[in-house]
Amino acid sequence: MLDIKQFDQLKKTSAKSFNDQKALIKKVMAGRQMKCDTCGTIIKLVVPEDKGSPGLYCDKGCTDISLDFI
Ligand SMILES: [Zn+2]
Structure with a gap:
């Protein structure tokens, strides 16, 4: 079970990496x-x-970003 703190951390991490991924996708x-x-x-x-x-x-x-949203 995730406690609330861990969940918040997870959300922050994935939001950051999502933005990183978007930036990377644009560049590539x-x-x-x-x-x-x-x-x-x-x-x-x-x-x-x-x-x-x-x-x-x-x-x-290790980099595996799928673009199924296109
Ligand atoms: Zn790699």
């Missing part, structure tokens, strides 16, 4: 080469025309 879509914060490999953009689910992915899989 603008054609910038962005590196994964965790492993440092180049983040690839998968568009809906490609095979697979659209999103941003790094080689190691």
Whole structure:
């Protein structure tokens, strides 16, 4: 069970990372080469025309942002 404090922390964390993700998505879509914060490999953009689910992915899989909202 999460207590209220933990839940608040979780909400803050996910809101921050959501904003970070949006910023990252914008940059990658603008054609910038962005590196994964965790492993440092180049983040690839998968568009809906490609095979697979659209999103941003790094080689190691630590960056895994799906773009199913497009
Ligand atoms: Zn990575």
